[in-house]
Amino acid sequence: MAPTSPSTPDTAATGGQGSGIEVSFEFFPPKTEKMEQTLWASIEKLAPLNPRFVSVTYGAGGSTRDRTHATVKRIVNETSLKPAAHLTCVEATREEVDDVIRSYWEAGVRHIVALRGDPPSGIGAKYVPHEGGYANAAELAAGISKIAPFEISVGCYPEKHPESASFEADLDLLKAKIDGGASRAISQFFVEPDTFLRYVDRARSAGIDIPIVPGIMPVGNVAGFLRMAEATGTSVPAWFRDRFEGLDDDPQTRALIALSVAADQVRQLADQGIRQFHIYTLNKAETAYALAHLLGVRPSKPLAA
Template identity: 65%
Template sequence: MSVHETPRRPLRVSFEFFPPKTEAMEETLWSSVEKLAPLRPDFVSVTYGAGGSTRERTHRTVARLVSETDLPVAAHLTTVDATRAEVDDVLEEYWQAGVRHIVALRGDPPGGLGEAYAPHPGGYANAAELTAGAKARHDFEVTVGCYPEKHPESPHFEADIEMLKRKVDAGASRAITQFFYDNDVYERYLERVRAAGIDIPIVPGIMPVTNYKSLMRMAGLCGASIPRRVARLFENLDGDPATRQLVAATVAADQCLDLAERGVGEFHFYTLNRAEMAYALCHMLGVRPT
């Protein structure tokens, strides 16, 4: 089987948001939702903090999206610092709110990336168990995460791919990648996944560079590499946000257009609650208001 995904026209997109902390952030979020909604995304997702630290804000944001828009909504859920009963309660809350799509993730340790992860006693041990638990409770559509450069805690690629296979066997129907900036890395990963008999969509997660120093730190913790050719573009731009934004837009556009040329037909954008970059990238990919 070719490593290229079967191209679909028009291209399909989805957007990720996080629950706002302040009134100003809430205004920015809903302005972004209003801007992106006419692109008719497959779904929009809302993140969920470690140990349910954003549980109420996440649920409120999800419920408002369901009630005030006609967008398909996916709610993130993690296993961190929660018993199965507590996670099942959240699943039930989502179902009652009209949510039919879950993004099932193990989640980061309460101390953040870099801290050793330990399953909660009596909780779901990983995303595969969480996927199975969600499917057993209701007929949720389940999306999961995957790592083109291997999860940093996986001992080797074989173990990493096996975990993805367990998620699929538990009922996951889509995987979204951790961010990456080398499309060859994505293509090699797709080869590994298909060779393992996994045939669900592996959707590239696109993260435009907004703060290069923060990105470097995050990339180091989650095992994502930043090609030297990309790093060079952001040199000496710490004090020049306007130029940095233009460079970031160019890098993201080049990446997305190249992926589309390789046959990728579906993109997931980490928006950071800002619509401008995601909207522009969709425009260049030919995804426009209907």
């Protein structure tokens, strides 16, 4: 496949009720019964949009392994959605990770999001490969491919991973992930659409031709968003901070502003030919549903009155 520019669609997507746009949604495994109720209400709300897949995250150091597996298995058993299970190689031997991979296949999961993962102490801490474990996501992707013919998605970083020495080194690692079996890259969140588009141009110039899907992160908690941005090296322009200034005690207005910011992101990217979007739902359906609607994605069946 010849390299494409950001103005050229990455795929010949067919979803979205004729819009030519496909969405996928990301959830995290619930910690409490109340959070589980919220999650499943969100899944029920978003399922009629026929997402390409829904992914379930995996906590730092494998801390949510059992809950991730339980959530993914329930999606397989109780819905028609196609789940993608996140998997990391932190704090585990190859044998332990391989057991998880096999258990996903046996449960009917056919798609894994392969990530190196963050250390148990969280984002920004120094990563040390586990003795006897997979060293990084490229090795993990290759290990998954050897066990079963999973579809494999991996992460990519529009402003490069904070631990990468350069953009070139970062793209070399993405190439290694592709060599290991990855067929899609999902981006770290970003604020400016041009940041993502420049990254796609850079990747295409480096000969990377798999779909590169923007990860859209609507703002929930502003302070938390800014902390994560700082830890991951994500640029936050002054205009972004200004839009949320003074809204700490006004969650309703803050939610409207957050939707407005995310809506601008997806509209600008769609105008430049991007046709796949991965939305970090934070386990809440409203903003994700609205963004999909703005992109022209409609329910496959009318919602009940």
